[in-house]
Amino acid sequence: MSKFGTQVTFTTQPGQRDRLLAILLEAGAVMENVKECEVYLVHVSDTEADTIYVTEVWGSQEAHKASLDEEATKASIQEAMPLIAGVEAVRFRPVGGKGLTT
DSSP states (O other), rough: OOOEEEEEEESSSTTTTHHHHHHHHHHHHHHHTOOOOEEEEEOOOSSTTTTTEEEEEEOOOOHHHHHTSHHHHHHHHHHHGGEEEEEEEEEEOOOOOOOOOO
């Protein structure tokens, strides 16, 4: 089974980056206890005030999909939606590198 990764770019409503950032960091703390979630990184831009990036690596695409059905995940998404102006996601297949288990 192949690993699954995604890089998501969130554009927030003007001035809402910090509120969305708090939600995403809280989600990251929850992921600490999810074995199949190998990487969950939240990044901000020094030049784009309303942009947040999230990088995820999962043991499989199925594990990622299952995480979206969790009640805590659904609640976080519901809370975040009004803060988001746009989302762009890129899916990828991790193949190796520092920090990645094979």
